[in-house]
Amino acid sequence: SAVISQKPSRDICQRGTSLTIQCQVDSQVTMMFWYRQQPGQSLTLIATANQGSEATYESGFVIDKFPISRPNLTFSTLTVSNLSPEDSSIYLCSVVDYPGQVFSSYEQYFGPGTRLTVT
């Protein structure tokens, strides 16, 4: 299994500033993802963090707002830029373990999340 840590665990930021969230995995993983969980809602995929190349963003999410870095197979950062109160959410890092396995049996692990409040 993969153990994921995130920093910070929570933060309160002012409107217009940025927050960078770090995700560290205890093993090398190929697939790493960033999700957002808005209050009372289900998780939404923001992007896939690709090692050595630009992240792949889902519809509704853009690189200028959510720049992502993935310098190696164990680490990634997500920056939430130009913060507004609507960005107040929990942001979660997630990894897929051994994607070479049969698709239907792969395991997906989630980090503890970063709770962001924008004032």
Added chain:
Amino acid sequence: KNQVEQSPQSLIILEGKNCTLQCNYTVSPFSNLRWYKQDTGRGPVSLTIMTFSENTKSNGRYTATLDADTKQSSLHITASQLSDSASYICVVTTTTDSWGKLQFGAGTQVVVTP
């Protein structure tokens, strides 16, 4: 409209009692269905994963069932404990979705009281 619907939205049960959570989905083509437990302030933790050929799977006091024909799943918690207080999320994956593109339900918030 969310393609994964969970009920009830919330549930309060007495410690030691059993409860059943429901998940109905319209997602297709179906690949697998997962149940996650998310404690407050924590990330989701996988409880069970089922493919279309599996109709029941257990993990300790948690038992998940799947009816792929009616596109329904349930999660049964036996002899509930205070530590079972959490949000339980049903997640469905299709055979065509890319990695990480999971279809999440909104979750059922379970509160176990002494």
